[in-house]
Structures are given as C-alpha cells and as structure tokens.
Amino acid sequence: MPDTVFEKKGSLLTVKPKGRLDSAASALLDEELARQMDGVTEIIMDFEQVEYIASSGLRVLLAAEQKMEKCGGKMKLIHVNEYIVAIFDLVGFMDVITVERG
Amino acid sequence: MLSDHMQYILANMEDAVLLTGSGGKVLFANPAAEKLFGLDVRGRDRLWDAIPYVEENDAFIQLFIDGGTERKKSFHSLVDYVNLEGKRFKLHVTLTCQSEDDNFALIVIHDLTSLFKVHSAFERYTSPEIADYVLTAPGGEKQGGREADVSVLMSDLRGFTAMSTRISSENLITMLNHYFEIMAAVIKKYQGTIIEFLGDGLFVVFGAPQSMPEHAEAAVSCAIEMQNAMTEVNAWNRENGYPDLEMGIGINSGPAVVGNIGSEHKMKYGCMGETVNLAGRLESLSLGGEVCIADRTRKKIPGEVKILKESRFMPKGGKEEMKYYVVAGIDGGMTLAGASEKKRWRTLPKEKELVFFLLDGKTVDPEPHAGTLTGVTEDEKFCLLSAEYPLQPLQNLMLRIRGPEAYAKVTERGPDGYIIGFTMKPEGFSDLLAAGDSND
Numbered sequence: 001m002p003d004t005v006f007e008k009k010g011s012l013l014t015v016k017p018k019g020r021l022d023s024a025a026s027a028l029l030d031e032e033l034a035r036q037m038d039g040v041t042e043i044i045m046d047f048e049q050v051e052y053i054a055s056s057g058l059r060v061l062l063a064a065e066q067k068m069e070k071c072g073g074k075m076k077l078i079h080v081n082e083y084i085v086a087i088f089d090l091v092g093f094m095d096v097i098t099v100e101r102g
Numbered sequence: 103m104l105s106d107h108m109q110y111i112l113a114n115m116e117d118a119v120l121l122t123g124s125g126g127k128v129l130f131a132n133p134a135a136e137k138l139f140g141l142d143v144r145g146r147d148r149l150w151d152a153i154p155y156v157e158e159n160d161a162f163i164q165l166f167i168d169g170g171t172e173r174k175k176s177f178h179s180l181v182d183y184v185n186l187e188g189k190r191f192k193l194h195v196t197l198t199c200q201s202e203d204d205n206f207a208l209i210v211i212h213d214l215t216s217l218f219k220v221h222s223a224f225e226r227y228t229s230p231e232i233a234d235y236v237l238t239a240p241g242g243e244k245q246g247g248r249e250a251d252v253s254v255l256m257s258d259l260r261g262f263t264a265m266s267t268r269i270s271s272e273n274l275i276t277m278l279n280h281y282f283e284i285m286a287a288v289i290k291k292y293q294g295t296i297i298e299f300l301g302d303g304l305f306v307v308f309g310a311p312q313s314m315p316e317h318a319e320a321a322v323s324c325a326i327e328m329q330n331a332m333t334e335v336n337a338w339n340r341e342n343g344y345p346d347l348e349m350g351i352g353i354n355s356g357p358a359v360v361g362n363i364g365s366e367h368k369m370k371y372g373c374m375g376e377t378v379n380l381a382g383r384l385e386s387l388s389l390g391g392e393v394c395i396a397d398r399t400r401k402k403i404p405g406e407v408k409i410l411k412e413s414r415f416m417p418k419g420g421k422e423e424m425k426y427y428v429v430a431g432i433d434g435g436m437t438l439a440g441a442s443e444k445k446r447w448r449t450l451p452k453e454k455e456l457v458f459f460l461l462d463g464k465t466v467d468p469e470p471h472a473g474t475l476t477g478v479t480e481d482e483k484f485c486l487l488s489a490e491y492p493l494q495p496l497q498n499l500m501l502r503i504r505g506p507e508a509y510a511k512v513t514e515r516g517p518d519g520y521i522i523g524f525t526m527k528p529e530g531f532s533d534l535l536a537a538g539d540s541n542d
Contacts, residue, residue: 052171054167055159055160055161056160058155058163059155059156059160062155086205087167087170087171089125089205090167090205090207091150091163091166091167092126092149092150094125095125095148095150096155
C-alpha cells in the first residue's frame with residue numbers, strides 16, 4: 001500500500017492509509033506505525049481513502065489503540081465509510097475503537 | 103409442530119448454530135454453540151467475548167469480513183480457533199450475512215478438532231508415509247501384502263545396552279528420543295519409511311509403501327547422512343553429560359513382502375523376508391560408524407560407490423558366502439565425514455595384558471583366553487591384539503583389562519596380531535591405555 005500519509009505534530013500522529021488494507025498492506029502499516037510511535041499520545045486515523053480492511057488490518061488498529069490506552073492517550077478513526085463501519089460492527093470493533101462516521 | 107421439531111433438531115444436533123447481530127451480540131445459539139463458545143457458563147452475550155482478536159483467529163474473523171462484504175453469499179472455511187483460555191480447535195465454519203440492511207450473521211460450525219487429533223496421532227504412531235498409504239491408497243487399510251522391490255536399512259546403537267545399566271531410565275529415554283528425532287529427520291529427507299523402532303535401532307524401508315526406483319541409492323545416501331548426523335547427536339550428548347554413541351548400519355536390497363500384517367482389529371504395516379533378515383545380518387557385521395551394504399545394493403546404484411573395505415559372510419543356513427562392502431559414500435553424492443582408509447597407529451607405552459572371552463551373539467563363553475594389546479589407533483577405535491588363540495574375523499570379544507570390560511570385534515588378522523575394533527569402551531579407557539605399568 002503505497003503512500004500512506006503520516007503527519008506528526010508534537011504528540012499527535014495523523015495517519016491516512018489509502019486503498020485496501022489487506023495482510024501485506026497491514027504489515028507495512030504496522031511497521032511504519034511502530035517507527036512513528038515515539039512520544040505520541042494521540043492518533044487520528046483518517047479512513048477517507050480506505051476501501052477495505054482485512055482481519056490482519058483490524059489487529060493493527062487494535063494494537064495501536066491498546067498502545068494509546070497504555071500511555072493514557074487516545075485514538076480515533078475519522079471519515080470511515082458506511083461499509084467499513086458495517087464490517088466493524090460485525091466483528092465487534094465498535095466496542096473496541098472510537099469511530100467517527102464520515 | 104414444525105417449531106417443536108426445529109427445537110428438537112437445534113437442541114440435539116452436534117453442529118453449532120448461531121445468529122449474531124450488531125456488535126456480535128448473540129441473538130440465538132443452540133446448545134452446541136453455547137458449549138463451544140462457553141456462552142452458557144460465562145454469561146457472555148457477545149460472540150466477540152469468546153473470540154480473541156489474535157493472529158490464530160485471523161481466518162475465523164476474516165469470514166465475518168467476507169460475509170459482510172458480499173451479502174447473501176455463503177462463505178466457509180476450515181479455520182483454527184483459539185479461545186480466551188488458550189484452548190485450540192479446528193473448526194469448519196459456514197457464515198452468511200443474508201440481510202443487506204442489518205448486520206446479522208448466520209453461523210454453522212462443525213467441530214473437527216478430535217478428528218484432527220486422531221489423524222495426527224495416527225501419523226505419529228505409524229509414520230506419515232504409512233498413515234497416508236492406509237488412508238488414501240485403494241485397499242490401503244486392508245490386510246494383506248504384496249511383493250515389492252526394496253532396500254532395507256537396519257541401524258543399531260553400539261554399546262547402548264551396556265550403557266543402560268549405568269544411566270537412569272529417564273535419561274536413557276531422553277537420549278534415545280533425541281537420537282531418533284535427528285535420524286527420523288534424515289530418513290524423511292530420503293523418503294524412507296520407518297517400519298519399526300527396534301529398541302535402540304531402526305528398521306527402515308525404501309521403496310514401500312510408495313515404490314521408488316532409486317531405493318538403493320536413497321538408502322545408502324540416507325545411511326551416510328545418518329552417520330554424519332551422529333556428530334550432532336554426540337554434541338548434544340556431551341552437552342547434557344551423556345556418553346558418546348556410535349551407530350552401525352546394514353543395507354540390503356531385494357524383494358520383500360510388504361503390507362498390513364495382523365488381524366482385522368490390530369494391524370501394522372510390516373516388511374518381511376530374506377532381504378530383511380540379511381540386512382539385519384549386515385548391520386551386526388558393521389562396526390560403529392560403518393555402513394555395510396550388500397553386493398545387491400551396490401549393483402543397484404548407478405554411480406560409483408566409495409568402498410572402504412570388501413568382505414564376505416556366510417548367511418545362516420546358506421551355501422554360498424555373500425559379498426558385502428563397507429562404504430564411505432557415493433561419487434557425486436554423500437560422503438562420510440572423516441572417512442579415511444588408513445589407520446594411524448601408535449604403540450602403547452607399555453603392552454597391556456588382558457583376558458578376553460568369546461561372544462556368541464550376546465552369550466559370553468566363560469573360558470578365558472590370554473592376550474596382549476600392543477598398539478592403538480590415534481582415534482582409539484582400534485587396537486592391536488596379540489593372542490595365541492586362533493581368532494576369526496568378525497568374532498566378537500569381551501576384554502577385561504584389570505577390571506573394566508570392553509567389547510570389540512575382530513576385523514582382520516595382520517602380521518603383528520589381530521586388529522580389533524571397539525564396540526564399547528568403558529570410561530577411563532584412555533587412561534588405562536596410557537598408564538605406564540601393567541600389574542595385574
């Protein structure tokens with residue numbers, strides 16, 4: 001998954017993944033997140049351009065969420081389309097992460 | 103009426119049936135589903151309270167994503183499932199999201215965990231090749247045999263029985279299992295079928311149940327690699343305070359009867375015949391570290407076989423002597439590590455007087471004979487023995503040098519005496535040889 005945009009402003013990290021978060025793309029996202037995580041206490045994931053997310057992708061989100069919880073920070077997803085929201089709902093993710101519908 | 107029958111069916115069927123809604127809330131679960139996911143006992147009302155988001159459950163979770171993406175279509179898969187308590191299952195799951203507007207999922211699950219366990223146990227208690235044959239070949243599970251052209255490899259650990267009196271049973275089994283683990287991996291590489299673990303030895307067949315035209319070459323290459331693997335076995339032994347082990351291997355090729363032997367209720371996949379007996383005989387002729395192959399085996403190998411020694415033996419009840427070879431490898435193929443034809447001798451600081459006894463099989467002939475050790479090879483695997491008693495090559499001996507007993511086999515008669523190869527040396531043997539005096 002090329003050109004996932006990462007923007008860091010102090011302790012706020014904004015991530016904008018693009019396209020399909022299949023297992024390969026999820027692995028790359030996970031790696032890059034790990035690299036950018038230093039000193040971050042707030043993550044905003046902009047899902048405007050995300051078309052699909054596989055189960056491995058869900059785990060990447062979960063791991064990021066748990067990291068934030070651990071350091072007393074927070075994470076939210078914004079601009080999530082209805083289809084992805086439906087998927088989150090089916091797998092119980094709406095109880096696990098914060099989603100702002102878009 | 104229908105409703106009563108449906109209740110009955112859902113309550114008594116083995117398969118788990120669930121209907122989940124928004125957030126994975128369990129709208130319906132039959133008793134089998136409650137049991138599988140612990141819904142009844144743990145008061146969970148969301149399926150996701152029973153399925154952790156871990157990598158092992160990826161395939162299971164993916165079914166929900168597939169079903170949610172393409173509605174009204176049934177998705178099914180054989181998946182792993184690990185629950186919150188860490189218990190593992192193998193499940194066949196079918197999932198359908200029939201509605202476009204609601205996030206309902208209809209899930210039917212067939213639990214295959216025990217079936218997989220049985221299959222895995224079956225493979226482990228026979229061998230993957232035999233398990234595969236019995237399960238998949240037409241008539242594979244029936245009694246009966248056929249004649250097959252095979253190579254038989256027999257191996258034996260030298261000195262193991264003697265060692266077993268000095269080591270605890272647990273340690274013995276640990277050492278043996280480690281040895282078997284390493285050898286089984288080599289045998290698998292050459293597609294040999296382990297017919298049996300015979301105490302501290304192995305009975306392996308090449309060319310059955312699946313036929314293999316190059317079974318002779320596979321058997322010899324396997325044997326060489328097994329010998330080379332003894333370095334690894336002994337490295338582990340030393341690390342764990344166990345003594346070094348040596349292995350002898352015999353290989354013969356020819357026809358054998360292979361098949362399911364036994365009764366309807368208890369069977370095993372066996373291999374029998376003169377070919378097998380002779381392989382065992384060749385193994386008993388081998389010294390530790392040696393691979394002895396029959397002439398028939400050598401003839402079946404297209405490449406050039408590296409021969410260290412050529413000899414003959416008389417098969418029991420036979421009329422003619424048979425040729426056999428001690429080999430170091432195959433040209434262009436595997437070679438014994440450290441194979442060399444020349445023995446390097448050194449004389450002993452002082453000749454060692456000893457008493458020896460003849461061994462017939464495992465029985466010791468009580469009559470003592472006098473002898474003297476006059477030389478030893480650098481690796482201390484062979485000694486030069488002077489004795490008046492006329493010894494024959496291949497004769498097994500028990501030697502007593504001031505108490506400790508060693509076991510050896512006469513390999514040849516030379517101008518200076520008999521060359522004997524040790525099959526079992528007691529601890530401290532090197533010190534005995536190096537000692538200056540020989541007071542008895």
